[in-house]
Amino acid sequence: MDQLNFPARVQLARLPTPLQPLDRITEKYSTPFDGPRIWVKRDDLTEAAMSGNKLRKLEFIAGAALEQGCDTLITCGGLQSNHCRTTALVGARLGLNVHLILRGEHSGEMDGNLLVDRLAGAKVSFYPQRQYFREQQEIFAHWEKVYADHGHRALLIPTGASDGLGIWGYLDGSRELLEDCRREGFEPEHVVCATGSAGTQAGLTLGFHLAGAKTQVTGYAVCDDESYFVRKVQEDVAQWASSNNQQFDEKTLRIAVNADYIGPGYGIAEEPVYRAIAEAAALEGLLLDPVYTGKAFDGLLRELARGRYRDCENLVFVHTGGHYGLFPHREHFSFLG
Known part of the structure; x- marks a missing residue:
């Protein structure tokens, strides 16, 4: 190795x-x-x-993002996703935009990882579970285009950076x-x-x-x-x-x-x-x-x-x-x- x-x-x-x-x-x-x-x-x-564990993976994800000239990270997960929370913190630390695509209905209460997402300045979009799984690729593509239209280049990160x-x-x-x-x-x-x-x-x-x-x-x-x-x-x-x-x-x-x-x-x-x-x-x-x-x-x-x-x-x-x-x-x- x-x-x-x-x-x-x-x-x-x-x-x-x-x-x-x-x-x-x-x-x-x-x-x-x-x-x-x-x-x-x-x-x-x-x-x-x-x-x-998410941070070990995101060291290499962030390395790829900076190498490719990306200024935005887009990723996905559940409402209390550890990976999404870590991505939000990494983005804040490196000065990158972060957009989180979260699975589930948001009650309006901020707690746990979701609170940290918001504290770190990440933009969050919520999708019902069926739509999230059925249209995940389309949702990623939509937000990638939105950022591109505003002059940003996004790196798309799969669930868990896995x-x-x-x-x-x-x-x-x-x-x-x-x-x-x-x-x-x-x-x-x-x-x-x-x-x-x-x-x-x-x-x-x-x-x-x-x-x-x-x-x-x-x-x-x-x-x-x-x-x-x-x-x-x-x-x-x-x-x-x-x-x-x-x-x-x-x-x-x-x-x-x-x-x-x-x-x-x-x-x-x-x-x-x-x-x-x-x-x-x-x-x-x-x-x-x-x-x-x-x-x-x-x-x-x-x-x-x-x-x-x-x-x-x-x-x-x-x-x-x-x-x-x-x-x-x-x-x-x-x-x-």
């Missing part, structure tokens, strides 16, 4: 992020089942505004994580993360493969199903290979997805997730969110209790951020008293 020619990049994140053991979690949820020591890669700490360009963020992140683990005296047998647009999973999976590591990456799905994520990872890797003149067969990758803990759907969690979030905070001072990391961490704890991962000594949970998404779910924590 050291021979790869990385594309243009804007240094935005504070790297490397810490790798920390979760020994109280390990003692309660892994040790009784002869499981591994649990670690957390704190990518929620990429910088002070808690932009998480594509053949954004994947560079976690190609670099996988190298950093391996270095972290080796300093601690081990090579991780398993790395797990939440997967929603698949970009983080794709970058980690490809990165470990190119490094010759035996590490198995598993994405805990927060939406869609296993076949979707396998296909999406392959598509991102194929696009990366094509764009960078790499001869690579994406079907040789070991792509693992656990889609058993999605619950009722994207952005909707059930009580076990909220209780897992509370326990991680109480035992480790680790703050998770109900949309991504909380679901994945709850799924991991339940898999450990079933005896999963007994085959390894060390497992790393990649904390991808998302803290602002916690607060719109405040009513679900009534069990705290």
Whole structure:
């Protein structure tokens, strides 16, 4: 992987992020089942505004935007999209216009990520869910033309910045994580993360493969199903290979997805997730969110209790951020008293 020619990049994140053991979690949820020591890669700490995993990807997206002479970023996501919030902050930091295409009906209340979007000065357009999915390409094209008509050049960024360009963020992140683990005296047998647009999973999976590591990456799905994520990872890797003149067969990758803990759907969690979030905070001072990391961490704890991962000594949970998404779910924590 050291021979790869990385594309243009804007240094935005504070790297490397810490790798920390979760020994109280390990003692309660892994040790009784002869499981591994649990670690957390704190990518929620990429910088002070808690932009998480999205910032690694956007370093390369922003690099491409500046290289191409763009002064505007247009992207999309849900009402509480972590990616959109991070794009808004990156745009503000670099002096770029940001336009967010958000999925869902806006109640008029600003909270969580949506509040930060507005604080950062992003323009926001809301679309009903059916129209958003049915007409997404047309919506992007419309706003690109609007900005062009006013003398601006826009870079269009897909959901989660997950594509053949954004994947560079976690190609670099996988190298950093391996270095972290080796300093601690081990090579991780398993790395797990939440997967929603698949970009983080794709970058980690490809990165470990190119490094010759035996590490198995598993994405805990927060939406869609296993076949979707396998296909999406392959598509991102194929696009990366094509764009960078790499001869690579994406079907040789070991792509693992656990889609058993999605619950009722994207952005909707059930009580076990909220209780897992509370326990991680109480035992480790680790703050998770109900949309991504909380679901994945709850799924991991339940898999450990079933005896999963007994085959390894060390497992790393990649904390991808998302803290602002916690607060719109405040009513679900009534069990705290």
